[in-house]
Amino acid sequence: xxxxxxxxxxxxxxxxxxxxxxxxxxxxxxxxxxxxxxxxxxxxxxxxxxxxxxxxxxxxxxxxxxxxxxxxxxxxxxxxxxxxxxxxxxxxxxxxxxxxxxxxxxxxxxxxxxxxxxxxxxxxxxxxxxxxxxxxxxxxxxxxxxxxxxxxxxxxxxxxxxxxxxxxxxxxxxxxxxxxxxxxxxxxxxxxxxxxxxxxxxxxxxxxxxxxxxxxxxxxxxxxxxxxxxxxxxxxxxxxxxxxxxxxxxxxxxxxxx
Amino acid sequence: xxxxxxxxxxxxxxxxxxxxxxxxxxxxxxxxxxxxxxxxxxxxxxxxxxxxxxxxxxxxxxxxxxxxxxxxxxxxxxxxxxxxxxxxxxxxxxxxxxxxxxxxxxxxxxxxxxxxxxxxxxxxxxxxxxxxxxxxxxxxxxxxxxxxxxxxxxxxxxxxxxxxxxxxxxxxxxxxxxxxxxxxxxxxxxxxxxxxxxxxxxxxxxxxxxxxxxxxxxxxxxxxxxxxxxxxxxxxxxxxxxxxxxxx
Numbered sequence: 001x002x003x004x005x006x007x008x009x010x011x012x013x014x015x016x017x018x019x020x021x022x023x024x025x026x027x028x029x030x031x032x033x034x035x036x037x038x039x040x041x042x043x044x045x046x047x048x049x050x051x052x053x054x055x056x057x058x059x060x061x062x063x064x065x066x067x068x069x070x071x072x073x074x075x076x077x078x079x080x081x082x083x084x085x086x087x088x089x090x091x092x093x094x095x096x097x098x099x100x101x102x103x104x105x106x107x108x109x110x111x112x113x114x115x116x117x118x119x120x121x122x123x124x125x126x127x128x129x130x131x132x133x134x135x136x137x138x139x140x141x142x143x144x145x146x147x148x149x150x151x152x153x154x155x156x157x158x159x160x161x162x163x164x165x166x167x168x169x170x171x172x173x174x175x176x177x178x179x180x181x182x183x184x185x186x187x188x189x190x191x192x193x194x195x196x197x198x199x200x201x202x203x204x205x206x207x208x209x210x211x212x213x214x215x216x217x218x219x220x221x222x223x224x225x226x227x228x229x230x231x232x233x234x235x236x237x238x239x240x241x242x243x244x245x246x247x248x249x250x251x252x253x254x255x256x257x258x
Numbered sequence: 259x260x261x262x263x264x265x266x267x268x269x270x271x272x273x274x275x276x277x278x279x280x281x282x283x284x285x286x287x288x289x290x291x292x293x294x295x296x297x298x299x300x301x302x303x304x305x306x307x308x309x310x311x312x313x314x315x316x317x318x319x320x321x322x323x324x325x326x327x328x329x330x331x332x333x334x335x336x337x338x339x340x341x342x343x344x345x346x347x348x349x350x351x352x353x354x355x356x357x358x359x360x361x362x363x364x365x366x367x368x369x370x371x372x373x374x375x376x377x378x379x380x381x382x383x384x385x386x387x388x389x390x391x392x393x394x395x396x397x398x399x400x401x402x403x404x405x406x407x408x409x410x411x412x413x414x415x416x417x418x419x420x421x422x423x424x425x426x427x428x429x430x431x432x433x434x435x436x437x438x439x440x441x442x443x444x445x446x447x448x449x450x451x452x453x454x455x456x457x458x459x460x461x462x463x464x465x466x467x468x469x470x471x472x473x474x475x476x477x478x479x480x481x482x483x484x485x486x487x488x489x490x491x492x493x494x495x496x497x498x499x500x501x502x503x504x505x506x
Binding site: 001005008011012015016019082083085086087088089090091092094 | 332338
């Protein structure tokens with residue numbers, strides 16, 4: 001029974017995305033931006049080719065963040081606003097099942113988009129460089145999946161606290177902040193006076209470390225792969241952190257006034 | 259007969275507002291029960307408690323012999339909300355497939371029931387249209403279909419006649435009576451006193467969250483020519499004292 005409920009919720013998420021046409025805008029945009037990059041022949045200059053890859057990867061990261069946050073931020077607030085939550089919860093479905101089913105729906109849509117972007121990138125670089133889907137590419141994709149798993153859970157938790165637009169903004173700031181400064185937080189804490197120092201350490205300790213999943217530089221410069229045990233540990237971190245976000249979201253949903 | 263719904267001294271307050279006050283009701287198997295009252299009388303709050311959406315502050319609620327907050331109890335309940343709160347981007351077939359999935363129904367069974375119900379509620383020609391293009395009456399009919407989809411034993415209908423044209427009302431009335439014949443128990447809230455009088459076995463009138471009348475419709479009709487409208491006006495104009503017209 002629970003699998004039929006999950007399947008119904010995943011189907012609803014996919015239909016929502018398909019009918020709203022938001023995804024098409026991003027997919028067309030990505031094609032428009034990425035396809036010309038694949039065509040450009042940078043006169044055999046290696047650095048220029050890498051620059052193309054960097055632009056493409058940056059776009060993929062931005063699009064995946066926008067899509068994941070866009071989908072998860074809208075999972076619950078419209079249900080409460082339009083009151084579709086009443087007939088939904090009147091059915092034999094627990095709130096925990098509903099939350100996890102909606103999370104799976106958001107993941108399915110976000111990961112489908114991510115797969116499309118990576119396939120496009122893989123083909124683009126393959127056409128230009130003659131190397132098709134190298135192992136480092138697969139590892140970067142796997143860690144990006146972990147990033148989306150974590151971001152979807154984090155966004156879902158936020159969607160039960162604030163409005164969709166506020167959630168998108170706040171999560172966007174946290175993701176951007178962690179991607180740019182996450183690694184530098186311990187060094188920053190060392191040079192920061194007390195009590196701000198403790199705040200920086202606390203942010204480092206409890207903040208979601210989105211930067212762990214960023215393999216862009218390794219992929220673009222064809223550096224060596226990350227050790228698989230480190231890679232799996234990072235994915236485990238995503239799962240544990242996501243589970244914590246979902247548990248908190250479940251507690252919030254159960255307390256939500258109807 | 260078994261009580262399908264049993265509320266004992268149920269009270270629900272929102273801050274200083276007494277939404278439902280010491281409400282005691284019981285609904286027998288196969289009965290059509292009309293739950294009447296003015297706006298803000300506490301009808302929708304009571305329905306939310308019957309569906310396990312909110313918990314009472316005090317008192318006990320038993321629906322189909324179980325706690326409505328448990329999903330297993332809600333498997334046998336069909337609910338139609340007052341206003342059609344459905345996903346506008348779905349068509350009615352997709353809506354029923356979605357709710358069928360939530361009820362844990364097999365896809366084949368969902369398809370069979372969908373075709374049956376589309377004919378029953380007169381939406382077969384509009385089955386492929388998105389709900390955003392539906393009129394209010396059509397949405398109400400889609401609501402009836404989703405409430406009946408999993409063949410529930412108990413139907414809880416919140417203002418089901420809102421937005422229905424006279425012809426649809428007649429069809430709805432026939433449908434309710436047909437469901438009663440099939441052994442279903444129906445609890446519905448309404449403002450439509452004449453309709454309630456026509457189809458209900460018993461009615462309760464709510465005023466300020468308290469039940470001020472609870473009686474059999476037959477007894478009202480036989481009581482000196484009084485009709486439900488007159489009773490309704492009388493009890494609402496008097497201080498809130500419970501009037502027992504039948505079995506509570």
